[in-house]
Every structure is written in C-alpha cells, then in structure tokens.
Amino acid sequence: MLPSRRGRPARVPAALALLLATAAAAGALAGCGDTGGLRAAGATPAARNPARLWPGLTPASSPAYDIGEVEHAVVEGVAVPGGDIRRVDPVAAVRAEIAAHPGDYAGAKAPYHETSVRMADCGADGAGDESSGCPVLRPYYRDLTGDGRPEMTLGFRLLPDKLTAVRVYTVEKDRLVRIMSYEDAVSAVELAGRTVIVRSPSEVAGYEYRLQWTWDADQGAMLLTSDEMLRTDDGGQHTKRPSAPPSPAPSASSSPSASSQSASSPPASSPSSSASAR
Numbered sequence: 001m002l003p004s005r006r007g008r009p010a011r012v013p014a015a016l017a018l019l020l021a022t023a024a025a026a027g028a029l030a031g032c033g034d035t036g037g038l039r040a041a042g043a044t045p046a047a048r049n050p051a052r053l054w055p056g057l058t059p060a061s062s063p064a065y066d067i068g069e070v071e072h073a074v075v076e077g078v079a080v081p082g083g084d085i086r087r088v089d090p091v092a093a094v095r096a097e098i099a100a101h102p103g104d105y106a107g108a109k110a111p112y113h114e115t116s117v118r119m120a121d122c123g124a125d126g127a128g129d130e131s132s133g134c135p136v137l138r139p140y141y142r143d144l145t146g147d148g149r150p151e152m153t154l155g156f157r158l159l160p161d162k163l164t165a166v167r168v169y170t171v172e173k174d175r176l177v178r179i180m181s182y183e184d185a186v187s188a189v190e191l192a193g194r195t196v197i198v199r200s201p202s203e204v205a206g207y208e209y210r211l212q213w214t215w216d217a218d219q220g221a222m223l224l225t226s227d228e229m230l231r232t233d234d235g236g237q238h239t240k241r242p243s244a245p246p247s248p249a250p251s252a253s254s255s256p257s258a259s260s261q262s263a264s265s266p267p268a269s270s271p272s273s274s275a276s277a278r
Contacts, residue, residue, distance in 0.1 A: 070219050070221045070223065071178060071179060071180055071181045071221050071222070072177065072178070072179055072219070072220050072221045073177065073178045074172075074175050074176070074177050074178075075093055075096050075097070075169070075175075075176040075177065075178055076096060076100075077092075077096050077099075078092050078093050078096050078176045079092075080171050080174050080175065080176050083171055083174045084171075085141070085149070085150060085151065085152050085169065085170070085171050085176070086141060086150065086152075088152060088169070088176055090136055090139045090152070090154050091119070091122045091134070091136050093152075093154060093167070093169065093176065094119070094135075094136050094154070094156050095119060097167075098115070098116050098119065111158075111161070112158045112159060112161070114159035114160045115135050115156070115157060115158055115159045118133050118134065118135050118159065119134070119135065119136075121133035121134045122134035122135075122136055135156045135157035135158075135159060136154070136155075136156045137154070137155040137156055137157070137164075139152050139153065139154045140152070140153045140191065141153075142191050144168065144170075144191070144194050144195075144196070144215050144222070145170060145179075145194070145215050145217070146194060146215065146217075149170075149171070151168055151169060151170045151179070152168070152169045152170075153166070153167070153168050153189070153191060153196065154166075154167045154168075154169065155167070155186075155189065158183055162185060163183055163184060163185055163186075164183065164184070164185070164186040165181075165182070165183040166180070166181075166182050166183065166186070166189055166196070166198060167180060167181055168180035168196060168213075168222055179215075179220065179221045179222050180196060180213050180221065180222035182198060182211075182213070184198070184200050185200055185201055186198060186199070186200055187199040187200055187201055187208060194214055194215040195212050195213065195214045195215075195225075196212070196213045196214075196222060197210060197211070197212050198210070198211045198212075198213075202229060204229070206231055206232055207229055207230065207231055207232060208229070208230060208232050209227070209228070209229055209230075210226070210227075210228045210229075210230050211224060211226065211227050211228075212224070212225050212226035212227075213225065
C-alpha cells in the first residue's frame with residue numbers, strides 16, 4: 001500500500017501491483033547496469049551547534065557607538081493641515097531640521113553649508129526639482145506603521161558632499177514626528193511593507209551595503225533591523241532601481257482627486273544612509 005496525501009493507505013489495483021512487481025524483478029536482474037535507479041548522494045554532514053568563543057568574556061553593558069537606533073522627535077514649527085501628512089510642506093520640514101542643527105548647516109565652515117544656501121532655490125513646488133538647484137527630493141507616501149495612514153519618506157542632498165539624507169515622518173496628534181533619520185552615500189531607497197531599505201556603495205568592488213529599517217510599535221520608531229554587505233547584480237554599478245513605480249507627492253496644481261489617486265499607489269524610492277552604522 002502507498003500512503004495517500006491524507007495519511008490513509010491508498011489502494012493499488014491488482015494490475016498495477018503486478019506491473020510494479022515485474023519492474024522490481026527486472027531491476028534486480030539488471031544489477032549494476034541499471035541507470036534508472038536511485039543512488040546514494042553520500043553522507044550528510046552532521047548539524048553542529050554554533051561554537052561560542054571566549055565564554056569568560058565580560059558581557060558589554062552599553063553600546064560602544066551611538067548610531068541613532070531610535071529616532072522619535074517632534075518637528076517644531078511645521079504645520080500639518082487637517083492632520084494630513086500629504087499636506088505637509090516637505091521643504092519646511094527640511095528647513096526646520098537645518099534650523100535645529102546650525103552646527104551642520106550654518107556658517108561657511110559647516111559641513112553641509114551648501115545645502116542651506118541652496119534651500120533658497122526651493123520654491124512652493126521646489127521639492128523634487130533638482131534642476132532648480134533645490135536639494136530637497138520629491139517625497140513619497142506609504143503606510144509604514146500599519147495604522148492605515150501614510151507616512152512621508154523624504155530625502156535631501158547634503159552638499160557639497162555627495163551624500164543623501166533620508167527621513168521618515170508620521171503624524172501624532174496633528175504634530176509632525178520624525179521616526180527615522182539616516183544619511184550616507186546612497187545608491188537607492190526602497191519601501192517594502194513596513195520596511196525602508198537603503199542601498200549604499202561599498203569600498204569592495206561588486207558589493208553594496210543594504211540596510212533595513214522596520215517599524216517597531218513599542219519604540220514608536222523605525223529601527224535598524226538589518227545591516228548586510230551583499231554582492232550586486234549590476235557589475236558593481238550601483239544604479240539599482242526600485243521595481244515598483246513610485247508615487248510622487250501631489251503638486252499644488254494637482255486636483256484633489258488626482259493627488260489622492262497618486263499617493264495611494266505604492267511608492268518605492270528615495271536615497272539615504274550613514275557610515276557610522278557599519
């Protein structure tokens with residue numbers, strides 16, 4: 001009897017049983033000359049537990065470096081009309097961050113002084129129009145927290161260095177809250193489910209870094225849940241594009257129905273990362 005998919009023995013017709021018996025006898029007579037039978041693939045390596053090194057090592061009580069694991073900060077001075085994040089001015093969000101960190105942006109010796117200078121090129125619809133000189137990239141909207149409302153993923157250039165800052169914002173009690181912050185040289189940014197994926201070039205040819213931030217309800221923030229170094233599939237040219245078509249932010253000239261339809265489609269890209277996380 002042969003076992004069935006439901007666990008019961010399946011009945012074998014008499015004719016089929018005779019055929020099977022005949023085939024078995026023929027196989028026995030053929031001996032080593034039979035090329036159709038099953039053959040052993042060799043011994044299977046035994047499974048081993050991980051070997052723990054230096055068992056007497058004193059466990060660390062605190063992290064050696066602060067890589068900003070938890071980012072949850074209210075953005076002061078930026079309005080959220082009607083509690084709708086799609087109506088938040090992305091340029092205003094970046095200007096608020098620049099104002100909050102003068103050491104990074106203010107003064108000729110600040111590392112990202114050129115970013116603050118070029119913010120003057122950002123008009124009402126300046127975000128996303130790099131040809132205008134505005135460093136703020138087009139925002140994308142997707143529900144990353146699972147509450148049924150979209151979050152805003154925003155990127156802006158850190159100049160004169162060729163770096164990109166990536167930020168994720170949500171709305172809490174009609175206030176704009178930053179729940180992810182990262183910057184680095186960036187190849188691509190992707191959104192997948194509750195995760196933000198940032199790809200950055202590696203010093204090793206043919207490899208790239210892939211970092212993932214995933215929403216954590218307990219912390220109220222996107223946490224760095226994966227930091228990998230992976231082989232690329234584009235010959236070391238870090239130009240990987242997201243597979244899903246992006247959903248741009250609604251412009252001032254868009255109709256309410258058109259902007260709503262655009263924002264509901266799954267977005268998928270915009271850059272950022274930071275070498276301190278490696």
